[in-house]
Amino acid sequence: MTTNPQARPAFGTVLADQMAIAHFRNGQWTAHEMRPTGPIEIHPAAHVLHYASTCFEGFKAYRWADGSVRVFRMDKHVERMRQSARLLVLPVPDAEQLSKMVLATIDRVRDQVPEPPGALYMRPMLYGTMPNIGAASAPSNEATLIVLASPVWDYFAGGMKPLRIYVEDEKHRTADHLGMVKTGGNYAAAMGPTLAARDAHKVDQVLFCPGGSVQETGAANFLLLRDKHILTRSLDSTFLHGVTRDSLLTMAREMGFKVEERVFDVAEMLEWVKTGEAALSGTAAVLAGVGTLVHRGREHRVGTGEVGPVTKQLRAALVAIQTGDAPDTHGWLTRV
Numbered sequence: 001m002t003t004n005p006q007a008r009p010a011f012g013t014v015l016a017d018q019m020a021i022a023h024f025r026n027g028q029w030t031a032h033e034m035r036p037t038g039p040i041e042i043h044p045a046a047h048v049l050h051y052a053s054t055c056f057e058g059f060k061a062y063r064w065a066d067g068s069v070r071v072f073r074m075d076k077h078v079e080r081m082r083q084s085a086r087l088l089v090l091p092v093p094d095a096e097q098l099s100k101m102v103l104a105t106i107d108r109v110r111d112q113v114p115e116p117p118g119a120l121y122m123r124p125m126l127y128g129t130m131p132n133i134g135a136a137s138a139p140s141n142e143a144t145l146i147v148l149a150s151p152v153w154d155y156f157a158g159g160m161k162p163l164r165i166y167v168e169d170e171k172h173r174t175a176d177h178l179g180m181v182k183t184g185g186n187y188a189a190a191m192g193p194t195l196a197a198r199d200a201h202k203v204d205q206v207l208f209c210p211g212g213s214v215q216e217t218g219a220a221n222f223l224l225l226r227d228k229h230i231l232t233r234s235l236d237s238t239f240l241h242g243v244t245r246d247s248l249l250t251m252a253r254e255m256g257f258k259v260e261e262r263v264f265d266v267a268e269m270l271e272w273v274k275t276g277e278a279a280l281s282g283t284a285a286v287l288a289g290v291g292t293l294v295h296r297g298r299e300h301r302v303g304t305g306e307v308g309p310v311t312k313q314l315r316a317a318l319v320a321i322q323t324g325d326a327p328d329t330h331g332w333l334t335r336v
């Protein structure tokens with residue numbers, strides 16, 4: 001029997017039935033416990049509800065043909081979560097404990113990991129629970145850490161449709177010193193401009209280019225590609241340092257690509273896309289091709305307007321490692 005892939009639930013709408021939870025109190029973390037995924041109790045004065053002291057992570061575990069499950073670059077995501085917590089002055093999760101919570105959650109819901117191109121999307125989250133509404137400029141000395149898991153199916157079930165992107169060259173996605181933090185407030189800040197651009201220009205996403213300098217979209221990094229050549233913004237505090245970005249650049253270098261990481265502006269991007277490709281990178285889609293850029297009321301076709309060959313080639317190469325079809329030469333996968 002064939003199933004209609006388009007009938008699959010949308011990304012993030014299904015949760016695995018178990019989650020791991022731990023608390024920070026009296027200066028230390030409690031041991032985690034597993035419990036059924038469901039509502040949590042929270043004090044209405046909790047720091048997070050007023051002052052947005054929260055961060056999260058997102059990464060995937062894959063079911064291999066031999067039945068084993070492998071998590072992709074868990075250590076890098078754990079480190080990024082710790083960095084987010086540090087920059088938000090939240091209690092920093094212990095790396096070993098957070099890794100244990102991730103592995104314990106995957107182990108408990110092992111039978112709920114879909115086959116490729118599906119995966120189990122992992123969503124650790126951390127939030128400040130100190131009950132004090134006067135603490136606008138004081139950090140939360142209590143916190144909760146939860147690891148949620150969500151079975152996800154083929155991101156491109158409806159086909160690899162080229163994206164339409166609005167180029168925003170004035171508004172910022174978020175504050176410059178928080179761009180590298182995976183925190184709820186950044187998505188709240190980008191929501192208004194993104195919905196306005198969707199309404200006005202029928203685009204899928206907004207590419208933020210404050211002051212004309214190309215940065216990233218609301219939830220994905222941005223790459224320019226062509227034969228054996230990639231250009232992307234160099235790492236700084238203004239945008240999220242994607243693990244997918246890092247993995248793709250590492251692989252591209254090994255495949256003989258010239259990989260340029262530097263600041264570039266909208267004019268250079270528009271010149272590039274006359275003949276080159278553009279794509280968004282992130283855990284959910286890995287690499288999603290851009291077909292059109294909308295800038296100041298003008299439409300710029302990216303290459304042929306379809307998802308380009310270099311985008312497809314790099315995406316396939318990374319997915320092959322994740323799903324066990326190509327050797328994991330970097331030790332990126334942890335067996336669960």
Ligand SMILES: *Cc1c(COP(=O)(O)O)cnc(C)c1O
Binds near residue numbers: 245
């Ligand atoms: C999560 C995220 C990314 C992509 O990061 P990956 O580690 O590749 O999944 C890029 N930009 C923003 C703003 C993000 O939140």
